[in-house]
Amino acid sequence: MGEAVGVGLIGLGVVGSGVVRALAERGEYFARQVGAPIVVRRAAVRDPAKPRNAPIDPALITADVDSLLADPAIQVVIEVMGGEEPAHRYVRQALEAGKHVVTANKELMAKRGPELLALARERGCYLLFEASVGGGIPLIAPLRRDLLANRIASVRAIINGTTNYILTRMAQEGADYAEALAEAQRLGYAEPDPTNDVEGYDAAYKLAVLATLAFRTRVAPEQIRTEGITRLSARDFLYAAELGYVIKLVAVAERRDRGLLARVAPVLLHRDEPLAKVDGVYNAVQIVGDLTGMVLFEGRGAGAEPTASAVIADLLEIAEAVVHRVPNRAAWSPEEELPILGPEEIENRYYIRVTVADRPGVLARLAKCLGDNDVSIAAVNQKEANEDQQTAELVIMTHRARESAVLKALAEIAELPVVSEVSTFLRVEE
Ligand code: NAP
Ligand code: HSE
Numbered sequence: 001m002g003e004a005v006g007v008g009l010i011g012l013g014v015v016g017s018g019v020v021r022a023l024a025e026r027g028e029y030f031a032r033q034v035g036a037p038i039v040v041r042r043a044a045v046r047d048p049a050k051p052r053n054a055p056i057d058p059a060l061i062t063a064d065v066d067s068l069l070a071d072p073a074i075q076v077v078i079e080v081m082g083g084e085e086p087a088h089r090y091v092r093q094a095l096e097a098g099k100h101v102v103t104a105n106k107e108l109m110a111k112r113g114p115e116l117l118a119l120a121r122e123r124g125c126y127l128l129f130e131a132s133v134g135g136g137i138p139l140i141a142p143l144r145r146d147l148l149a150n151r152i153a154s155v156r157a158i159i160n161g162t163t164n165y166i167l168t169r170m171a172q173e174g175a176d177y178a179e180a181l182a183e184a185q186r187l188g189y190a191e192p193d194p195t196n197d198v199e200g201y202d203a204a205y206k207l208a209v210l211a212t213l214a215f216r217t218r219v220a221p222e223q224i225r226t227e228g229i230t231r232l233s234a235r236d237f238l239y240a241a242e243l244g245y246v247i248k249l250v251a252v253a254e255r256r257d258r259g260l261l262a263r264v265a266p267v268l269l270h271r272d273e274p275l276a277k278v279d280g281v282y283n284a285v286q287i288v289g290d291l292t293g294m295v296l297f298e299g300r301g302a303g304a305e306p307t308a309s310a311v312i313a314d315l316l317e318i319a320e321a322v323v324h325r326v327p328n329r330a331a332w333s334p335e336e337e338l339p340i341l342g343p344e345e346i347e348n349r350y351y352i353r354v355t356v357a358d359r360p361g362v363l364a365r366l367a368k369c370l371g372d373n374d375v376s377i378a379a380v381n382q383k384e385a386n387e388d389q390q391t392a393e394l395v396i397m398t399h400r401a402r403e404s405a406v407l408k409a410l411a412e413i414a415e416l417p418v419v420s421e422v423s424t425f426l427r428v429e430e
Contacts, residue, residue, distance in 0.1 A: 002036035005319040008074040008099075009043040010065055010090055011081035012052055015104050015131065016043065018304030019078060019311050020054035030312070034319040042068045044081075069093050075322050078311060079103040088112050095119050095127065100322070102314040104131035104307055110208035110221045117332045124327030128314035133206040134159060134283050136306025137299040141313070143213040143287075144330075150289030152214040154254040156429070159206045161281035161301045162190045162197040163229050163249045167266070168279040171237045171246055177230060189281055199228035200264040203251045211253035211262055214287065216335035219253065219262055223340045227265040236353060236424050239383065239395050240268050243351075246276045250429055259339035261346055267429040268351050343403035349378065349428040350398045350406050354413060355420040358385050358392040362418045366394065369416070373409040375401040391420055397428075 007023075009016050020040060023030065031037040043056060044065040052061070068074060069090065077094040079101060081087055087108050094101050095116065103109065108116075109132045120127035130140045134157075158164050162184055169180040181198065184190035196202045204226045211219040229249055240247050245268040254261045269276040274296055278284040283301030288294050300306040321328070356362045363380065370377060376399040383393040398406065406425075414422045 001031065002323045004037045004039045005034070005075055005322050006039055006041045006071070006073040007076045007078060007315065008041055008068040008071060009078045009080060010068065010087070011079065012043045012045045012054065012056070012061065013080070014304050015080040015307045015311065016078070017052060017054035018308030019080065019315075020056050022305075022308045022312055024055045030316060030319075034316055035323045036319065038315065038319055041071060041074050044068045065090055069097060069099070074099060076100045076102065076315060076318050078315065079105055079108070080311065081105075082107070084108055084111055088116075091116055091127070092119065095123050095125050098123055098125060100126040100318045100328075101128075102131075102311055102318065103127070103129050104311055105129075106132040106202070106205040106209055108132075110205035113209060113212065114218055114332065114334070120328060121331030124329070126318045126321060126328045128317060129209070130314050131307045131310035133209050134285060134297070134299070135301040135303060136309045137283060137285065137297050137301060138310075138313075139210065139285055139297055140213065142297070143210065147214075147287065147289050147292065147295070150291045152255070153288040153290060154252070155207070155210050155214050155285065155287050156254075156275060157203075157207065157210065157251045157283070157285040158248055158275055158278050159251050159283050159285065159301060160197055160200075160203040160249060161283055162194065163200075163203070164278065164283070165189050165281045166198070167229060167232075167247060167249060170232065170234055171241070172279075174234050174238070176234045177232060198230055200226040200249065203249060203264045207251035207253055207262065207264055210251075210285070211260070213332065214253065215255065215260060215338055216332075217260065217338040218334050219260065219340070223262060225263045225265070229266050231424065232266055233423065235383070235393070236426070239353065239381070240351065243268075243397065244271055245269060245351075245428070246271055247426065248275060248278075250275065252429065255338070256341060256345070258345055259341045261341050265427065267427045269429050273429075343407055346403040347400050348403060349400055349430070351424070351426045351428060352396040352398070352410065352422065353424040354394045354396070354422050355391050356394055357418040357420070358390050359418065363394065365416055365418060366396070366413055369412045370396075370398070370409045373405040373412075375406050375409050393423070403427075
């Protein structure tokens with residue numbers, strides 16, 4: 001057995017505690033796999049007095065991250081604290097000190113990944129981040145290795161468990177958004193401040209990481225058109241189901257002739273699509289390669305145990321490299337600069353729900369706005385009229401149309417005096 005590989009954790013919350021528990025329970029097995037024991041030397045947290053859900057000697061817990069980063073007996077730093085700063089500073093410091101890093105931090109990798117990976121390579125250090133996307137689902141390693149021979153055509157993913165849980169409740173039980181969110185919070189899926197999840201930011205960070213690897217181009221989160229789920233109503237799920245669709249928050253990156261489409265938004269998916277059947281807190285990622293065709297990864301995208309599984313996979317890869325003294329030589333670097341496409345270059349079919357005055361000629365005025373912008377209507381359905389307010393709902397499905405044209409038509413429709421509101425606008429994902 002070789003000399004022990006020393007580990008320092010920054011963060012001992014849900015994921016950090018899961019990692020410590022797994023190391024305690026399976027340490028001997030890991031040591032046999034790697035050829036050396038893996039020993040937690042220190043864990044840095046915000047509040048060292050807090051009780052921990054992990055078998056760790058309290059003497060190892062500190063609030064002093066710098067002391068951990070300066071400890072020569074620590075060869076691998078596991079960053080599981082989250083957020084961009086100070087995580088970014090700590091990871092840089094660790095790499096500069098010649099330490100390897102495992103991180104579960106999607107925000108960090110989405111915003112700073114290429115810069116940190118370049119630094120890691122320069123120092124011969126590993127920076128691995130399997131847990132940053134999809135919790136326990138293997139995604140980063142397949143993109144780094146198993147799918148490397150492919151030219152990737154598209155990545156389509158349900159990669160936020162919280163929103164998938166909320167949308168599943170809305171679809172299956174007719175719950176409204178607020179009710180489904182409250183339930184997700186009660187069960188501990190959604191955080192007290194759910195903004196990151198429900199506005200799509202969490203999914204956009206994850207898509208940025210996946211797309212950057214898949215297409216070997218830099219995709220920053222701010223380049224991803226991101227729409228959340230907060231405006232959806234239970235009625236949309238009903239109307240979508242009548243048309244044969246479900247509504248899911250889907251992250252898409254797709255190679256098109258003139259560049260890359262990159263978007264996170266709730267969309268209509270035909271009920272027979274594989275992603276349409278992914279319910280509750282489950283995640284799934286569908287990747288199309290030119291050699292493999294479609295491959296589908298599905299599983300638990302969050303939680304202490306699944307995420308610890310991914311962190312430890314990275315840790316074991318690094319520990320083995322430490323034992324055999326193999327420096328990192330591989331690094332991600334962009335192959336090409338793919339422009340990110342804007343709405344003027346994207347075409348889809350669209351689902352539109354508009355609340356209008358229930359009067360003669362109203363439908364014709366809406367149809368004119370769409371027609372004037374070269375948007376062709378495929379179907380119209382008038383839904384429940386509100387007799388008190390003398391309003392009605394129109395659900396319109398369009399034929400394929402340029403997105404910029406549809407957005408312009410909708411802006412005009414919203415200005416019509418007979419329109420109370422353009423309530424919902426969703427793409428049909430095909
Ligand atoms: P968490 O439960 O909130 O734990 C965060 C930990 O970091 C806590 O132990 C906290 O200390 C510590 N911390 C926060 N700020 C710190 C600072 N400035 N200095 C030192 N320690 C600090 O978070 P988590 O759910 O474990 O998530 C950790 C990371 O994993 C995030 O990047 C998250 O996105 C990612 N991730 C989480 C999941 C999941 O299912 N939870 C899944 C995949 C990826 P205290 O305990 O003293 O407050
Ligand atoms: N908040 C995330 C989700 C889990 O709901 O999927 C961590 O990535």
